[in-house]
Amino acid sequence: MARLRQHASLRRFGDPIPSSRQIMGELGVGPVTVRRAVAQLVAEGLLTTRPGLGTFVSRPTTRAAPDTDWQHVSLGASPVEPAGLDMIIRLRDTEALPLASGYPEPAIRPDGRIAAAMARAARRPEAWSTPPQAGLPELRAWFAKQIGVDQEDVFITPGCQGALSATMRGLLPSGSPVLFATPTYPGALAVARSAGLVPIAVPCDSHGIRPDLLERAFATTGARLLYLQPTFSNPDGHVLASERRASVLAAAAAAGAFILEDDWARWLGHGPTPPPPLARDDDGGHVITVTSLTKAAAPSLRVGALAARGPVWHRIASMRLVDDFFISRPLQEAAVDLVTSAGWGSHLRTLSASLRHRLEVLRAALAKHLPVCPYDIPAGGICLWLELPAGVDEDVVVERALAHGVAVTPGRIYLIGESERSHLRLSFASIDVGAIDTAIRRLARAVGES
Ligand SMILES: Cc1ncc(COP(=O)(O)O)c(C=O)c1O
Numbered sequence: 001m002a003r004l005r006q007h008a009s010l011r012r013f014g015d016p017i018p019s020s021r022q023i024m025g026e027l028g029v030g031p032v033t034v035r036r037a038v039a040q041l042v043a044e045g046l047l048t049t050r051p052g053l054g055t056f057v058s059r060p061t062t063r064a065a066p067d068t069d070w071q072h073v074s075l076g077a078s079p080v081e082p083a084g085l086d087m088i089i090r091l092r093d094t095e096a097l098p099l100a101s102g103y104p105e106p107a108i109r110p111d112g113r114i115a116a117a118m119a120r121a122a123r124r125p126e127a128w129s130t131p132p133q134a135g136l137p138e139l140r141a142w143f144a145k146q147i148g149v150d151q152e153d154v155f156i157t158p159g160c161q162g163a164l165s166a167t168m169r170g171l172l173p174s175g176s177p178v179l180f181a182t183p184t185y186p187g188a189l190a191v192a193r194s195a196g197l198v199p200i201a202v203p204c205d206s207h208g209i210r211p212d213l214l215e216r217a218f219a220t221t222g223a224r225l226l227y228l229q230p231t232f233s234n235p236d237g238h239v240l241a242s243e244r245r246a247s248v249l250a251a252a253a254a255a256g257a258f259i260l261e262d263d264w265a266r267w268l269g270h271g272p273t274p275p276p277p278l279a280r281d282d283d284g285g286h287v288i289t290v291t292s293l294t295k296a297a298a299p300s301l302r303v304g305a306l307a308a309r310g311p312v313w314h315r316i317a318s319m320r321l322v323d324d325f326f327i328s329r330p331l332q333e334a335a336v337d338l339v340t341s342a343g344w345g346s347h348l349r350t351l352s353a354s355l356r357h358r359l360e361v362l363r364a365a366l367a368k369h370l371p372v373c374p375y376d377i378p379a380g381g382i383c384l385w386l387e388l389p390a391g392v393d394e395d396v397v398v399e400r401a402l403a404h405g406v407a408v409t410p411g412r413i414y415l416i417g418e419s420e421r422s423h424l425r426l427s428f429a430s431i432d433v434g435a436i437d438t439a440i441r442r443l444a445r446a447v448g449e450s
Helices: 001-009 020-025 031-044 069-075 085-093 110-123 138-145 159-171 184-192 211-221 242-255 311-326 329-339 341-370 393-401 432-450
Strands: 046-052 053-058 154-157 177-182 200-204 226-229 260-261 288-290 306-307 383-387 423-428
Touching: 001 020, 001 031, 001 138, 031 046, 053 306, 085 184, 085 329, 085 393, 110 154, 110 329, 138 154, 138 288, 138 306, 138 329, 154 159, 159 184, 159 226, 159 260, 159 383, 159 423, 177 184, 177 211, 184 200, 200 211, 211 242, 341 383, 393 423, 393 432
Parallel strands: 177 200, 177 226, 226 260, 260 288
Antiparallel strands: 046 053, 154 306, 288 306, 383 423
């Protein structure tokens, strides 16, 4: 890119720059690298491409940077509350060994299959037309089968995040309380806070949300919504115990409340089949389930589904319509192709075995380098919730760890209000398995210094 910029700066407006072939020869790079660099400079307005003729230096357009200070006055207080999402993105974008990202790394993704499915999808006759509003029927049917509801109860969403947002905003006016089984997913907290809702913590133990506290929380707050991850909760990987499922449903029914079930990790088990979505046990229309392919397939396959029964379906579907009309049809076509292909089952088995192996490697590294830090073994999912020794400040550890070249997430962004202990969330899906031991050794150094 720098070389191309130099070529452009040494020439005058209208001059051609060397051909792609020449640049490839000069720099020893491939055609994709050259194409991407040219595209970047075309996008910046430095170059223009003319079909069949070549690439030329554009007329320089220099505009003074506008004075935008007035915006500070007009914008006023921000309603947007990233609530930790900004921290996760900052940690994801460093060069440090990645124990902070929430998405599996390329080595355990079916990227080749997705690429092939996308290529087929893009060639279908209807590919670029408007899809049915609720999504392609085949995709709705597939998700319905996975969740255990009817096809009409499902609509397609852009992963879980957009579905969580549409649901919270669609159901509750600003200022309403929302219950969160804690520790919880910062992205859901960010949605609630950005919608002006008031998150209230209902603590979990290793068997999931405590039904006694849930009943009390519904009674004292008047909340009409509970956000819950019954299966492989982010950040600690617990599963809601089977004997608690009925009490949780009964508490919501007694309060006339909805449960927003975030089933984001359905296909991220490490062995035995996980319990079915809570929606299967619900015969009163209390459970709204969201699920997604982004974790089991790839983060940019932004396709998921929401299942709900009764008038609430239309409420949330209307919010999705207002937000962005529908989900890109080629993405939906590719998703159907992928999940109904013969290779999907074997991909899920490989993914599961790989997550199990990574967790074993991580646990061995923790036993070796950080034996003082306790944790519960996650039943599935991609992260481990590590307790830090008393008196150790997690924010200091995160910064020191970054300085030593490892990115981990501070526990406070998964909590609401005060916490008695410091934690870190370690994600074992985003890092090369061969680097886990080094990452934990670096982390141990950071903990030792904090
Ligand atoms: C618990 C949980 N829910 C939802 C999401 C959002 O996932 P997506 O929008 O990619 O489906 C994430 C992503 O990290 C998550 O951890």
